[in-house]
Amino acid sequence: MTNDGWVEIREDLRKRVGKDNYITWIEPLKLSELRDGVASFSVPTTFFGDWVKRNFSDQILHHLHRSGAEVDRIEFALDRISAPKPAKAAEPAPRKRASNEDEVPGAPLDARFTFDSFVVGKPNELAHAAARRVAEGGPVTFNPLFLYGGVGLGKTHLMHAIAHELQTRQPDLRVLYLSAEQFMYRFVQALRERQVMDFKELFRSVDVLMVDDVQFIAGKDSTQEEFFHTFNALVDQNKQIVISADRAPGEIKGLEERIKSRLQCGLVVDLHPTDYELRLGILQQKAEFYHTQYRDLVIAPGVLEFLAHRISTNVRVLEGALTRLFAFASLVGREITLDLTQDCLADILRASDRKVTIEEIQRKVAEHYNIRLSDMIGPKRVRTIARPRQIAMYLAKQLTSRSLPDIGRRFGGRDHTTIMHGVRKIEELMTADSQLADDLQMLKRLLQG
Ligand code: ADP
Numbered sequence: 001m002t003n004d005g006w007v008e009i010r011e012d013l014r015k016r017v018g019k020d021n022y023i024t025w026i027e028p029l030k031l032s033e034l035r036d037g038v039a040s041f042s043v044p045t046t047f048f049g050d051w052v053k054r055n056f057s058d059q060i061l062h063h064l065h066r067s068g069a070e071v072d073r074i075e076f077a078l079d080r081i082s083a084p085k086p087a088k089a090a091e092p093a094p095r096k097r098a099s100n101e102d103e104v105p106g107a108p109l110d111a112r113f114t115f116d117s118f119v120v121g122k123p124n125e126l127a128h129a130a131a132r133r134v135a136e137g138g139p140v141t142f143n144p145l146f147l148y149g150g151v152g153l154g155k156t157h158l159m160h161a162i163a164h165e166l167q168t169r170q171p172d173l174r175v176l177y178l179s180a181e182q183f184m185y186r187f188v189q190a191l192r193e194r195q196v197m198d199f200k201e202l203f204r205s206v207d208v209l210m211v212d213d214v215q216f217i218a219g220k221d222s223t224q225e226e227f228f229h230t231f232n233a234l235v236d237q238n239k240q241i242v243i244s245a246d247r248a249p250g251e252i253k254g255l256e257e258r259i260k261s262r263l264q265c266g267l268v269v270d271l272h273p274t275d276y277e278l279r280l281g282i283l284q285q286k287a288e289f290y291h292t293q294y295r296d297l298v299i300a301p302g303v304l305e306f307l308a309h310r311i312s313t314n315v316r317v318l319e320g321a322l323t324r325l326f327a328f329a330s331l332v333g334r335e336i337t338l339d340l341t342q343d344c345l346a347d348i349l350r351a352s353d354r355k356v357t358i359e360e361i362q363r364k365v366a367e368h369y370n371i372r373l374s375d376m377i378g379p380k381r382v383r384t385i386a387r388p389r390q391i392a393m394y395l396a397k398q399l400t401s402r403s404l405p406d407i408g409r410r411f412g413g414r415d416h417t418t419i420m421h422g423v424r425k426i427e428e429l430m431t432a433d434s435q436l437a438d439d440l441q442m443l444k445r446l447l448q449g
């Protein structure tokens with residue numbers, strides 16, 4: 001395999017590791033050699049290599065295997081740009097791996113996704129409790145367990161945790177975890193290779209079946225059909241099934257009614273969007289983990305709180321932010337302060353800002369200063385109205401990405417220089433007037449939710 005081959009494979013990794021990790025850690029890797037079962041990658045720094053090795057080598061190996069490459073080990077070596085390139089030896093053609101790997105045909109489990117590493121809070125406590133119950137492996141009380149919720153809220157984590165736990169308690173249990181996409185892929189392959197009976201047998205012989213992201217099979221008729229039969233066969237045998245999706249069974253469009261109603265027969269629990277406490281808990285846990293790796297890194301008070309407050313999208317983004325922050329701080333050898341955080345994560349912070357509109361700003365400011373909304377855009381120049389109007393201009397500049405002329409238009413067609421003047425005026429007053437500074441803080445908080 002050449003570096004070009006690798007470039008194709010690594011695209012698949014993007015989905016597994018997430019975009020931020022991908023850009024930071026995977027994209028810079030160059031495959032320099034693949035020989036005798038060892039894939040050698042060149043990396044820019046030793047730290048970089050260590051990091052990738054610790055965090056991503058399993059996934060990289062997995063994807064190399066999947067592409068048919070014969071690899072047992074990966075190595076990282078410093079990229080010696082100045083050294084002359086050694087003449088490339090002819091590479092062995094990639095051979096397909098012996099296919100005795102399909103004894104357990106599931107997707108690999110992420111070793112980090114355990115119950116121990118799952119932080120429980122109000123938004124996920126029910127889902128967590130239900131997952132724990134299933135993981136005990138006692139008599140099946142609800143079938144299926146259906147977990148649903150938005151992206152990055154921990155569905156896959158919980159499913160892997162169940163699988164790990166079951167495997168530890170009962171090593172003989174046949175637990176099969178895979179995504180609905182992989183289910184479909186395997187089914188289509190079985191059809192093509194005329195091995196549908198084998199496929200059926202395999203899926204009917206497991207003790208626990210876990211299918212992640214089941215919304216994927218919506219609208220895919222023959223896969224749905226097969227899924228339905230597999231599902232019924234396992235339920236009839238009293239085998240536990242765990243399903244996840246990004247929404248409730250009834251809300252998955254293109255899913256057959258009979259499947260929807262079967263999915264609703266068990267226990268349906270949702271993972272709610274994270275709240276501040278849960279996010280902070282997750283950040284604290286991850287930060288502790290990083291501390292064991294970078295003992296000399298200091299994180300200033302308030303940084304985790306700041307992140308928990310500002311990044312409210314999903315846990316994956318939160319984790320990506322922290323990973324980048326620690327990696328960056330360790331590269332530059334500095335304490336993780338709020339300033340460093342804001343610099344290092346500017347793009348993430350911007351993207352997760354709730355979009356505030358100028359209209360909202362005008363409304364909130366008018367409310368706060370007890371003036372009419374129409375006065376925001378009207379011509380009155382008395383101080384009691386002009387000042388709040390300038391405050392709204394200032395906030396519009398700060399909290400939205402609108403240009404000055406654009407803001408001007410939304411303030412009754414004022415000129416951009418008027419807006420600029422208003423913004424400057426407030427900046428000036430703010431430094432001397434602590435009441436005004438407090439007001440601005442509070443308004444910002446209100447507007448940013
Ligand atoms: P989903 O499958 O719902 O899209 P994942 O299970 O893949 O989300 O979670 C995304 C990332 O966030 C994973 O790295 C996971 O470990 C982490 N995560 C989500 N929820 C929690 C939690 N409650 N505690 C610890 N980590 C979490």
Ligand code: MG
Binds near residue numbers: 155156157212213
């Ligand atoms: Mg998932």
